[in-house]
Structure formats: C-alpha cells, structure tokens
Amino acid sequence: MNVLTLIENWEGQFKKTSLETLSYGKNLADKIGAKLIAITYSGENPEKLAQYGADKIINISNGSFESITNHTIADNCIELIKEYEANYLIISNTNLGKAIGPLISNDESIGYISNAIEKPINLKPLTVKCKAFSGKAYATYQSNYEKNIISIVPNSIGEITNNSSTGEVINIEKTINEKIQIITRNKSNEKISLSDAEIVVSAGRGLKSADNWDMIEELANTLGAGTACSKPVSDMGWRPHSEHVGQTGLAINPDLYIAIGISGAIQHLAGVNSSKNIVVINTDPEAPFFKSADYGIVGDAFEVVPKLITALKNYKN
Amino acid sequence: MNILVCISSVPDTTSPINFIDDNKKFDNKNITFIINPYDEFCLTKAIFIKESVGATITVIHVGDNTNDPVLRKALAIGADKAIRVNQPARNSKIVANCIADYCQNNSFDVIFCGKESIDYNSGQVPGFLASKLNLPFINGCINLEIEGQSATLKREIDNGHEICKCSLPLIVAGQKGLVEEKDLRIPSMRGIMTARTKPLDVIESQIDNENLIQVIQYDKPLARSECKMISEDNVEQLVELLNQEAKII
Numbered sequence: 001m002n003v004l005t006l007i008e009n010w011e012g013q014f015k016k017t018s019l020e021t022l023s024y025g026k027n028l029a030d031k032i033g034a035k036l037i038a039i040t041y042s043g044e045n046p047e048k049l050a051q052y053g054a055d056k057i058i059n060i061s062n063g064s065f066e067s068i069t070n071h072t073i074a075d076n077c078i079e080l081i082k083e084y085e086a087n088y089l090i091i092s093n094t095n096l097g098k099a100i101g102p103l104i105s106n107d108e109s110i111g112y113i114s115n116a117i118e119k120p121i122n123l124k125p126l127t128v129k130c131k132a133f134s135g136k137a138y139a140t141y142q143s144n145y146e147k148n149i150i151s152i153v154p155n156s157i158g159e160i161t162n163n164s165s166t167g168e169v170i171n172i173e174k175t176i177n178e179k180i181q182i183i184t185r186n187k188s189n190e191k192i193s194l195s196d197a198e199i200v201v202s203a204g205r206g207l208k209s210a211d212n213w214d215m216i217e218e219l220a221n222t223l224g225a226g227t228a229c230s231k232p233v234s235d236m237g238w239r240p241h242s243e244h245v246g247q248t249g250l251a252i253n254p255d256l257y258i259a260i261g262i263s264g265a266i267q268h269l270a271g272v273n274s275s276k277n278i279v280v281i282n283t284d285p286e287a288p289f290f291k292s293a294d295y296g297i298v299g300d301a302f303e304v305v306p307k308l309i310t311a312l313k314n315y316k317n
Numbered sequence: 318m319n320i321l322v323c324i325s326s327v328p329d330t331t332s333p334i335n336f337i338d339d340n341k342k343f344d345n346k347n348i349t350f351i352i353n354p355y356d357e358f359c360l361t362k363a364i365f366i367k368e369s370v371g372a373t374i375t376v377i378h379v380g381d382n383t384n385d386p387v388l389r390k391a392l393a394i395g396a397d398k399a400i401r402v403n404q405p406a407r408n409s410k411i412v413a414n415c416i417a418d419y420c421q422n423n424s425f426d427v428i429f430c431g432k433e434s435i436d437y438n439s440g441q442v443p444g445f446l447a448s449k450l451n452l453p454f455i456n457g458c459i460n461l462e463i464e465g466q467s468a469t470l471k472r473e474i475d476n477g478h479e480i481c482k483c484s485l486p487l488i489v490a491g492q493k494g495l496v497e498e499k500d501l502r503i504p505s506m507r508g509i510m511t512a513r514t515k516p517l518d519v520i521e522s523q524i525d526n527e528n529l530i531q532v533i534q535y536d537k538p539l540a541r542s543e544c545k546m547i548s549e550d551n552v553e554q555l556v557e558l559l560n561q562e563a564k565i566i
Contacts, residue, residue, distance in 0.1 A: 010475075069481075070454065070456070094475045095456065095473070095474055095475050096474070096475055098433075099444055100444075101441065102441040102442075102443075102445040102447075103444050103447065103454065105410075105441075105448075106448030106449060111529060113530065114441065115439070131438065132437055132535070133328075133334045133435075133436055133437075133438075134330075134435050134436075134438060135538075136537070136538075137336070137535055137537050138535065138536040139437070139534075140533055141530060141533070144529040144530070145529050179483065180453050180455065180481050180483045181481060181482045181483065182479060182481050183469075183479075183480040183481055184479065184480045186477050186479075187477040188476055188477045193475070193476050195475070199566075241494070242473075247330055248492070248493045249493075256559065256566075266331050273538075276565075277563045277565060279555065280544070290544050291544070294541055294542070294544060294545065294563070295545050295546075295547060296544045296546050297547050297549050297555065299549030300549075303549065304552060308552050308555065311552050311553045311555070311556045312566070314553075315553075315566075
C-alpha cells in the first residue's frame with residue numbers, strides 16, 4: 001500500500017502548497033503503515049523532499065511543469081497509481097490540481113474529493129471535511145471508492161519537516177503525448193503567490209487612485225506578504241486582475257488578511273472569509289467589513305498605514 | 318457549429334446559507350436560484366461565437382423541474398434549445414456521466430462549463446466530461462478564438478497565463494475574462510417572448526448512477542468573535558495583538 005503525492009514546482013522551487021500535501025500524505029501513510037512516494041517533474045534537488053517524509057521520490061525528468069499539459073500529468077499519475085498500487089494520491093487544490101483530479105478519477109475505481117481543509121476524520125470509509133458554499137460552510141464528504149484522490153486547500157495544513165525518511169530518488173522518463181499545443185507560458189510578476197501567502201495586504205477604492213499603492217506595497221514588504229485588491233480596483237485597471245480576490249476572483253486562505261479601504265461587500269468576503277485573522281482599516285465606522293473582522297481601525301488609510309509600517313519596523317527591532 | 322453550455326442552478330450570492338434535516342440538507346426555502354455566474358460567462362461567449370461564425374447553442378442541466386426557470390432564462394438570454402436530464406445531481410460524477418451520455422448521441426464542437434459552481438466549488442464536472450468523452454480539456458479559460466476546426470485559447474494558470482492551441486472538439490472551463498462582465502447578455506423582452514417557443518426537453522438518465530461519493534454532513538464556520546477596535550492613535554496596539562494574541566507576526 002502506498003500514498004502518492006504530486007509535488008508541483010515552478011522555476012526551480014517546490015511550491016509551498018505541495019510541501020503541505022507531502023506532510024498530509026506523511027500523516028496518512030504513517031496511519032496506515034504505508035510508504036510515502038512523491039512524484040515531481042524535473043525537480044531541482046528532489047532529495048530535499050525526504051525532509052518532509054518522502055520515502056521515495058519519482059522525478060520525471062523529461063517533462064516540466066513549465067512545459068507539459070494537465071492531461072500528461074494526469075495520464076502519468078494514473079500509470080504511477082497502478083504501478084505503485086497506491087490507495088491515495090494527495091494533490092494541491094491549485095488550478096492544476098483541480099484540473100487533474102477529475103481527469104485521473106475517471107477510472108471507475110478512483111474517487112476524488114476536492115477542497116479538503118483538514119486530515120481525514122475517518123479512513124474506512126474515507127471521510128474528509130471540505131470547504132463549500134464559497135467559504136460560508138463546510139461539507140463533509142464520504143467516499144466508498146477503494147482508492148481516492150484528495151486535493152487540499154493551500155495553507156490549511158501547514159508543512160511539517162520530518163527527516164525520518166530515506167528519500168530514494170528514482171529518475172524516470174514518461175510518455176508525453178500532447179493533444180493541446182502550448183504556445184507560451186508566462187509567470188505573473190507577483191513576488192508572493194496569493195494562494196500560498198500566509199499574510200495578504202489588500203486595498204480597495206478607499207485608496208482613491210492607482211498612484212497611492214506605494215504604501216500598500218511597503219506594508220506588504222515589511223510583512224513578507226502578498227498583495228491583493230477588491231474587484232472595483234481591478235476592473236478600473238488600478239491593479240492587475242491576478243490580485244482580485246472575491247466571488248469571481250481568487251479565493252484565498254491566509255493566516256492574516258489586512259483590508260484597507262475596502263467596504264466588505266458579500267462578493268468580496270466570499271474570497272477571503274476563510275482567512276484565520278482579518279484586520280480592517282476604513283474611514284467609515286459603518287463599513288460592513290467590520291462585522292467580519294477580528295481587529296479594526298476606523299481612520300484614514302493615508303495616516304494609519306504609514307503608522308502601521310513604522311510600528312511593525314520598530315517591533316522587528 | 319454546435320455548442321453545448323452546461324448550466325448549474327445555484328443560490329444567489331447574497332442568500333443565507335443554512336442547513337436542515339440534522340445538517341444533512343441545504344435549506345432552500347425562500348432562496349433565489351440563479352444561473353451559476355461562471356456559466357453565464359460561457360453562455361455569453363457562446364452567443365458571441367454564434368453571432369460571429371454561426372452556431373446552435375444547447376444548454377444542458379442535470380436536476381429536477383424546480384430548476385426549469387433557470388433553463389428558461391438561458392433560453393431567454395439566447396440559447397437555442399435546453400435539455401434537462403431528470404436526475405438528482407447528487408455528485409459531480411453523476412452530473413458529468415449524464416451530460417456525457419447526452420453527448421455520445423449528439424456531437425458538439427465546443428462544450429462549455431463554468432469553472433466551478435458557487436455552491437459546492439468542486440469544479441469537477443468539466444474534467445470528468447473530458448475524461449469520459451476523451452476530449453482535450455482547457456480549464457481556467459479567459460479567452461477563446463475559433464479558427465475553423467481549431468481554437469487558440471488563453472488560460473489563467475497558477476501564478477500566470479498560458480496561450481495554447483487545440484483542435485475541436487474540446488471542453489472549456491470558463492470564467493470571467495471569457496467575456497467582460499459589462500458584456501454579459503441579459504434576457505431582453507424579445508428574448509423572453511421567443512424563449513417560450515424554444516424547446517426545453519426533459520430526458521431520463523439512461524445510466525447506472527453510482528453514488529459512491531456523498532456529503533454526509535454540513536457545518537457552518539464558527540462566527541468570529543466581535544471585532545476588537547483599536548484607536549487610530551494607537552496602532553502599536555494592533556501590532557502587539559497580532560503578535561501576542563493572534564500569534565501571526
């Protein structure tokens with residue numbers, strides 16, 4: 001019996017959310033007395049994955065996440081599940097993970113549970129609590145399939161370094177048979193991936209103009225945070241679409257979400273309501289966001305944010 | 318050109334989310350159901366394609382007759398015909414199997430699904446469809462140009478974008494960007510009148526519907542405790558609280 005995990009990487013770095021899936025897989029493998037096998041493509045220093053519990057690392061060296069399609073990854077995973085007689089495949093709830101889950105699960109013997117936010121409640125049958133209703137509820141799924149794929153919401157589990165594993169690296173080549181031709185792939189300029197970020201600093205129309213974002217970026221840098229924005233600000237082109245969090249934008253799951261000059265419409269909340277802590281800074285004491293916040297400051301962002309940056313810098317020293 | 322747009326019926330964004338029957342069922346009393354917002358982008362895109370190169374647009378939904386209004390709305394927006402597979406949509410695989418079954422007997426050049434439905438957020442149906450029908454699957458689609466028997470597509474991938482090319486038929490999971498929000502088509506008076514004459518066919522599911530994955534329980538997140546207000550003159554207090562109480566920095 002084996003537990004497989006798919007470890008995504010991009011430009012030489014293993015994704016933080018994939019290291020979380022490795023920890024999830026390790027916990028599961030230990031519970032059922034199985035080996036944990038990590039699958040990656042052209043990973044740099046694949047032996048590093050042993051620190052997180054991988055007993056074996058299958059490094060597919062003739063492809064990379066920068067160059068292959070979801071179909072190839074899914075097909076390769078199907079073969080490896082059979083070859084290693086795996087009962088579980090743990091993947092990240094990234095765009096990639098959510099696309100390959102159903103592609104792999106087409107096999108009638110493999111079930112797929114997505115949006116998992118915690119370790120399984122039960123294994124026989126597999127029972128996992130998942131995010132639902134755009135973060136307004138949890139749905140606990142039960143699967144009666146013999147084998148299962150679980151995809152985990154980033155930043156729900158946290159990565160755990162555990163150096164008790166052998167981490168044998170096996171380099172292989174796999175068939176690549178693309179139906180879809182990739183013309184270009186471009187990484188966006190964001191320094192910190194919003195879906196992985198533990199801290200996110202976000203701002204909205206209260207900032208009044210696209211020119212006023214320097215202090216937001218400085219605050220983000222001070223905290224090592226990602227930057228996000230509300231929908232109106234993204235629609236007006238003040239910030240890139242990739243920063244838009246909300247119902248029709250990205251759903252994020254940080255430990256801390258700081259919302260500056262954002263009123264807190266329901267559609268915005270749908271993207272950020274699972275944040276563990278929410279700080280709201282707004283001039284309007286009636287702003288609905290305060291009802292969903294843990295900490296709030298009523299004040300002018302142009303005064304409060306610089307003070308916050310200073311306070312944080314002082315605190316560091 | 319034949320286009321299929323898969324439609325989900327979901328609670329409106331502002332609906333309260335509550336559960337009944339010992340938290341095993343969603344309480345849909347007094348809930349307004351709408352076309353899943355991501356599906357609307359796909360439907361408008363299909364209409365753009367129809368207006369540009371000509372197409373017949375079929376919308377399909379898996380569910381019971383309480384969702385017929387949502388199908389009628391799709392017809393009023395501009396679809397040519399509607400199909401409802403009369404089968405409770407117990408999980409994504411069942412929905413996909415029903416739609417795939419319909420597709421086996423009706424060929425489509427492009428099959429659109431919304432990226433995910435805003436109720437279950439699973440986003441699994443298009444992938445299952447692609448697998449079942451052995452068709453290329455392009456998810457996160459934010460642009461699509463058809464050129465004869467192939468298409469050039471733009472995708473939003475994790476942390477970036479991709480441009481890819483693929484021959485038809487194919488399956489697209491679409492989202493905002495496929496069309497701009499301001500260009501979303503809404504039912505016109507004329508649309509509503511003509512929708513009454515367009516076919517809404519109900520078909521029974523022909524397949525053995527496995528029910529191996531199900532929701533056994535719903536919960537709501539614990540309400541956050543009341544917001545701690547901090548004076549704008551004492552921002553240092555926020556930093557202290559984030560460190561000591563929330564333990565984040």
